[in-house]
Amino acid sequence: MVYKDDKELFLLGLLHGHDSHGYELNTLLAHPTAPIRIGKANAYQILARFEDRGWTTVTETRDGNRPPRRVYTLTPAGEEAFNRMLRSRLATHAPTEHANVVALNFLELLPRAEVLVLLTQRLAAAQSYVRELRLAAGDDAGQHYGVDYLLRHAEFEERWLTDLIADLSAQAEADSSHEAGHDPSTLA
Amino acid sequence: MVYKDDKELFLLGLLHGHDSHGYELNTLLAHPTAPIRIGKANAYQILARFEDRGWTTVTETRDGNRPPRRVYTLTPAGEEAFNRMLRSRLATHAPTEHANVVALNFLELLPRAEVLVLLTQRLAAAQSYVRELRLAAGDDAGQHYGVDYLLRHAEFEERWLTDLIADLSAQAEADSSHEAGHDPSTLA
DNA sequence: TTTTGTATAGTCATAAATGACTAGTATACT
DNA sequence: AGTATACTAGTCATTTATGACTATACAAAA
DSSP states (O other), X not given: OOOHHHHHHHHHHHHTTXXXXXXXXXXXXHSTTOXXXXXXXXXXXXXXXXXXTTSEEEEEEOOTTXXXXXXXXXXXHHHHXXXXXXXXXXXXXXXXXXXXXXXXXXXXXXXXXXXXXXXXXXXXHXXXXXXXXXXXXXXXXXXXXXXHHHHHHHHHHHHHHHHHHHHHHHHHHHHHHHHTTOOXXXXX | OOOHHHHHHHHHHHHTTSOEEHHHHHHHHHSTTOSSOOOHHHHHHHHHHHHXXXXXXXXXXXXXXXXXXXXXXXXXXXXXXXXXXXXXXXXXXXXXXXXXXXGGGGGGGSOHHHHHHHHHHHHHHHXXXXXXXXXXXXXXXXXXXXXXXXXXXXXXXXHHHHHHHHHHHHHXXXXXXHHHTSOGGGOO
């Protein structure tokens, strides 16, 4: 789980120094370089909490005949909360949850050959994710350390998967040659 | 978010090939090498869902005068579901959420010197987490690919943090020497 | 001119997840 | 003899999160 505190910190950070309205916030939250995901309905709930706590105020503005914008602004109390949470969270390490890993623990239960097929599919997905991130990061490349982290992690994941596949393939070959009764290292 | 499907897959995997009771499951879930976390109350809810779907059966056993155990066993339907989900999930890549990164995006808003203090604290925590994982992984080292991933990721995180701190320190020095009006590379 | 897309606002019913709590036995420590 | 810890079972009220849904205005494409 990503804890609600991190979601709050993230939203506060988006509002810090740049007042924003719900629609804009949600495009930011949906951006591929967002470190955590906050659904739309959830974002509104969190904003409502903020207002309850006096951390934000809302101002309605209008541009022509477009639907009016409700612009959220941090109050001094909100700024303070942001700073407090930021300091606290910067100093803290929390173990990351790795949903992608769950299935890997049960690798042995499936036939090797099939596993290789499945992992190859996954690798393709991981690679296209890296590409997507690189593209999306192009804009603010080098500006935000967080984005750098995301990219490097994605690359790490890709590398790890590649290695795993290589490892399993090697084993598979060794197995099959063993079954066939001859050692491939003596061939060719 | 870790999706409920991953939680279900994880629980099914724990039950696969080894019937288990609530207490034991919860110690497994609380183990430091668990890739995702599932709270106790939540685990019971998921087990209840499994029973509704006919994926598990429960048998009460008793050992001496101890409180009776309620042992959960996968039914054939449960095994089937596990296999289906496992295959699907093995082939799929899902972007990981990085709650630890959120605060890093707002690094620039705090004075450098303070940031360095905070990050150093965090690094210590990250390091002791690596140590904890290494210890906990000792048991099943090399047996589960997932555990290998967790360890490597933790090390990756530690390295990244170390590099970040070095980077920021270098900048801080450059800044202060610049303010002081002389270039440190010409000294000593 | 109709359709599609994007800019704007959300809401609502439901599902998932949490933290704190209860209740009892056995064993090991002080 | 008393106390703490591990073994066993959960439950329950509350909070958090989700997906699907509704509305309106404008711009560009078909």
